[in-house]
Amino acid sequence: MTSVRVRTDRRRGRLGARFAAVALAGATVLALAPTAAVAAGGEGGSAERRPRVDGQQELRDLVERGGTTAALAEIRGVGRSPWRGAAGVSDLATGRPAEADGRFRIGSVTKVFVSTVLLQLVGEGRLRLDDPVERHLPGVVPNGAAITVRQLLNHTSGLFNYTEDTSFLVTNEAELEDYAHGTWRYRDYRPEQLAAVSAEHPPYFAPGQGWHYSNTNYVLAGMIVRKVTGRAWQQEVERRIVRPLHLEDTVFPGSGTGFGGPHAHAYLDLPAGPADITRLNPSVVDAAGNGISTTTDLDRFHAALFGGKLLRPAEMSALTDTVASTDPDMGYGLGVFRLDLGPGCEAAWGHDGSLAGWGTLLLGSRDGKRQFALSYNPFVGRDGSGGAEPVGSLVAKTLCGPGAGTGAGTGTAGGGADAPAAAAPVPQPVPRAIPRTGPDLPLPGLPLPGPVTRS
Numbered sequence: 001m002t003s004v005r006v007r008t009d010r011r012r013g014r015l016g017a018r019f020a021a022v023a024l025a026g027a028t029v030l031a032l033a034p035t036a037a038v039a040a041g042g043e044g045g046s047a048e049r050r051p052r053v054d055g056q057q058e059l060r061d062l063v064e065r066g067g068t069t070a071a072l073a074e075i076r077g078v079g080r081s082p083w084r085g086a087a088g089v090s091d092l093a094t095g096r097p098a099e100a101d102g103r104f105r106i107g108s109v110t111k112v113f114v115s116t117v118l119l120q121l122v123g124e125g126r127l128r129l130d131d132p133v134e135r136h137l138p139g140v141v142p143n144g145a146a147i148t149v150r151q152l153l154n155h156t157s158g159l160f161n162y163t164e165d166t167s168f169l170v171t172n173e174a175e176l177e178d179y180a181h182g183t184w185r186y187r188d189y190r191p192e193q194l195a196a197v198s199a200e201h202p203p204y205f206a207p208g209q210g211w212h213y214s215n216t217n218y219v220l221a222g223m224i225v226r227k228v229t230g231r232a233w234q235q236e237v238e239r240r241i242v243r244p245l246h247l248e249d250t251v252f253p254g255s256g257t258g259f260g261g262p263h264a265h266a267y268l269d270l271p272a273g274p275a276d277i278t279r280l281n282p283s284v285v286d287a288a289g290n291g292i293s294t295t296t297d298l299d300r301f302h303a304a305l306f307g308g309k310l311l312r313p314a315e316m317s318a319l320t321d322t323v324a325s326t327d328p329d330m331g332y333g334l335g336v337f338r339l340d341l342g343p344g345c346e347a348a349w350g351h352d353g354s355l356a357g358w359g360t361l362l363l364g365s366r367d368g369k370r371q372f373a374l375s376y377n378p379f380v381g382r383d384g385s386g387g388a389e390p391v392g393s394l395v396a397k398t399l400c401g402p403g404a405g406t407g408a409g410t411g412t413a414g415g416g417a418d419a420p421a422a423a424a425p426v427p428q429p430v431p432r433a434i435p436r437t438g439p440d441l442p443l444p445g446l447p448l449p450g451p452v453t454r455s
Contacts (some may be wrong), residue, residue, distance in 0.1 A: 052078070052079030052080060052081055052083060053075050053078045053079060053083050053397045053398075054083060054085075055073055055075060055083060055085055055393075055394050055397065056085045056087070057390075058073075058390035058391070058393050058394045059071045059072075059073055059085055059086065059087035059088075059390070060087045061386070061387075061389070061390040062087065062376060062387045062390045062391065063087045063088040064386075065386030065387065065390075066376070066378075066384050066385075066386045066387025066388075066390065066391075067378055067379050067382040067383050067384035067385075067386065067387065068088060068376045068377055068378055068379065068384065068387060069088050069089060069092060069264065069265070069266075069267060069377045069379050070086070070087070070088035070089060070090060070098035070102075070264035070265075070375075070376065070377045071086065071087050071088055071098070071374070071375070071376040071377070072084075072085070072086045072098060072099075072100055072102055072104070072264070072294075072295050072374070072375045072376075073085060073086075073295055073372070073373065073374045073375075073394060074100075074295035074296055074298075074299050074371075074372075074373050075370075075371070075372050075394070075397060075398050076299045076303065076370065076371045076372075077303075077364075077365070077369045077370035077371060077398075078370060078397060078398055082296075082299070084100045084101075084295060084296065085100055086098040086099055086100040086102070088264070088377070089264075090102065090262070090263070090264040090265060091264075091265050092265070092267060092274055098264050099262045099264075100295070101249075101262065101294055101296065102261075102262045102263045102264055102294065102375075103249055103259050103260075103261045103262065103263040103292050103293065103294055104263060104264065104292065104293070104294070104358060104360065104375040104377075105266075105282070105289075105291070105292055105353075105355050105358040105360070106289070106291040106292065106293050106298065106353050106360045106362075106375075107285070107289045107291075107352075107353025107354045107355050107358060107359075107360055108215075108288065108289050108351055108352060108353035108354070108360075109289075109291065109293075109298065109350075109351050109352070109353040109360050109362050110218075110252070110285075110287065110288065110289045110290055110291040110353065111218050111287075111288060111289070111335045111351060111353075112301075112305070112335045112336055112350070112351050112362070113237045113241060113252075113291065113301070114218055114221050114222055114225070114233055114237065114287045114335065115153050115221070115319065115334045115335025115336070116240075116241060116305060116310055116311065116319075116335070117225055117233065117236045117237055117240055117241070118149065118153065118221055118224065118225060118334075119311055119315040119318060119319060119334065120240055120310070120311065120315070121225070121228055121229070122315055122318070123311065123312045123314070123315045126228050126229075127149065127224070127228055128149070129148065129149050129150040129153075129318060129334075130148050130149070130150060131148060131149050132144060132145045132146065132147065132148060133145075133147045133148065133149065133152065133157075133220065133224070134147075136149075136223075136224045136227045136228065137220065137223055137224060137227060140192070140195055140199075140220070140223070141159065141195070141199065141220065142199050142203070143203070143207070146206075146207050147159070147207045148207070149221075149224065150318075150334070151207055151208060151217075152217040152218070152220055152221050152224075153217065153221060153334040153335055154211075154322075154323050154332055154333060154334055155211055155212060155213050155214055155217055155325075155332060156207070156208050156209075156210065156211055156323060157203075157207055157214065157216075157217055158203035158204045158205040158206060158207055158208075158209065158210060158212065159198055159203055159204075159214050159216045159217060159220075160198045160199075160200075160201035160202070160203060160204065160214065160216060161198070161212070161213065161214035161215055161216055162194050162195070162197040162198040162214075162215060162216050162219070163215050163285075165197050165198075165200070165201065167197065168284075170184075176270075179268075179277070180268050180270060180275035180277060181275060185277065185279070185280035185281065186257065186279075186280065186281045187281060187284065188255050188281055188283055189281075189283045189284050189286070190283070191219045191220075191222060191223050191286045191287070192223075194215075194216070194219045194284075194286060195216065195219055195220060195223070198214075198216040198219075211323060211324060211325050211326060211332065212326075213325075215285060215288035215289070216288075217288075218286075218287045218288035218289075218335075219286045219287055219288055221233075221287055222286055222287025223287075225287075232254075233252075233287050234252040234254060234290070237252060238252070240310075241301065241310065245300055245301060245304050246300075247293070247297040247300060247301060248297070249261060249292075249293060249294040249296075249297050250291065250292065250293040250294070250297045250298075250301075251291070251292050251293075252290050252291050252292070253282060253290065253292060254282075254283060254290065255281050255282070255283040256281075256282075257279040257280060257281055257282075258279060259278075259292060263278070264375075264377050265278040265377070266278045266355075266356070266357025266358055266377050266380070267357060267377070267379050267380065268356070268357065268380045268381060269379055269380060269381030269382050270381075274379075277356060277357050277380070278357070280355070282355075285355070289353060289355065295373035295374070295375060296373075298360075298362045298371075298373040299362075299364075299371040299372075299373045302350060302362055302364045302368070302371045302373070303364070303368045303369075303371055304368070305319075305368070306349060306364060306365070306366060306367065306368035307367070307368030307369075308368070318333075318334055319333050319334045319335070319336060320333050320336070320338070320349070320366070321333055321334070322337070322338050325337070335351070336349055336350060336351055337349070337350070337351060338366075339363070341395070341396075341399060341400060344400055344401045345396070345399050345400035345401070346365050346366070346370075346399045346400070347365075347366065347399075348363040348364070348365075348395065348399055349363065349364060349365070349366050350362040350363040350364055356380055357377055357378065357380050358375070358377060358378075359374075359375070359376045359377070359378055360373075360374065360375050361373070361374040361391070361395075362374075363395060363398070363399070364398070364399075365399060370398050370399060371398070372394060372395055372397075372398040372399070374391065374394065
């Protein structure tokens with residue numbers, strides 16, 4: 001998900017790369033490629049027999065090799081107590097170290113909160129997943145009578161993603177300068193405006209006949225929450241999730257541009273020096289990505305959701321009923337995805353999110369016993385390719401066994417008294433990558449700076 005996208009007109013060079021990078025959003029940039037350091041003990045992802053993990057080196061590597069100014073993470077359910085750490089700096093100007101309990105923009109992880117609220121309303125009988133959108137938002141959505149609430153939540157509606165509209169493009173140097181130092185980031189939007197932008201475009205496909213990640217779906221989901229409850233989706237998320245779970249650092253600021261707590265800054269790389277792009281008006285992403293949180297709060301939310309504390313069994317089943325996405329290793333449910341990490345690993349359940357200068361990853365086990373939350377601040381415009389391996393290692397420590405990817409058959413056959421001792425399993429790269437949940441943008445001929453993602 002993003003507030004800015006890029007059109008390059010085949011322009012090349014560093015300026016073109018910055019145009020592309022400022023469009024970052026919607027999905028995690030990093031591949032899973034752990035080559036070592038998977039925690040010892042246990043089998044196939046079992047947490048109970050593993051020692052407490054330590055991911056500090058991975059966070060340092062993410063900063064030093066991954067084009068990131070700050071990185072924060074927390075791992076729960078592996079060992080007896082959670083591990084939490086930070087690396088990098090909160091502020092380039094002062095060099096103040098990043099704080100492990102700092103707040104950050106969560107981008108599309110907001111969708112998990114919104115979907116949970118809608119499913120609670122389904123459980124209360126206040127709407128049905130197969131209700132047509134037209135029933136709740138008459139006249140708002142073209143062909144709304146043929147699109148269901150379920151299709152909004154699992155991105156099979158076919159509705160155009162409004163953030164792909166040209167009004168959200170940075171097309172030249174003046175607009176990039178305006179984004180960095182002017183008023184671009186502070187534009188205010190109402191959800192009705194965002195829905196109207198989508199309605200100006202033809203759909204990608206007929207309802208239910210494909211899959212395409214679209215922020216429009218969740219803007220409409222937020223509008224449905226208001227129509228059904230009489231309260232804004234932010235109020236319902238706070239009332240139903242934030243307060244009961246004591247998520248003290250989780251907020252959904254609407255049009256507010258600040259943080260209200262310790263946080264790392266986000267930066268755009270410009271010839272004149274780093275531009276601080278921390279503050280922005282997040283109404284541009286509304287219910288698709290408005291939230292702010294911490295690694296601790298996100299892990300607690302994941303544990304409660306997948307541990308069965310927020311939804312009844314029927315709604316939990318609906319949440320995790322996935323459809324095929326554009327990536328063969330990812331199935332998308334109702335605001336969450338299921339990711340196959342490969343042999344020796346549990347499937348990962350959760351979501352990713354990003355805005356320009358911010359990236360978030362929340363993954364965990366289906367039983368709610370293990371979680372991994374990460375926030376990082378990619379220095380927008382710089383190569384972040386070196387971050388793949390440390391993130392892969394962190395995820396493996398949460399969800400993979402000590403022999404992940406090795407298959408069977410280590411050691412020497414026979415087993416007699418004189419036979420050599422069986423070799424310990426050696427962790428191998430998990431042959432999977434975290435897919436982009438958002439659509440790729442057409443950037444013909446533009447070499448991007450590392451494995452950036454755009455949505």
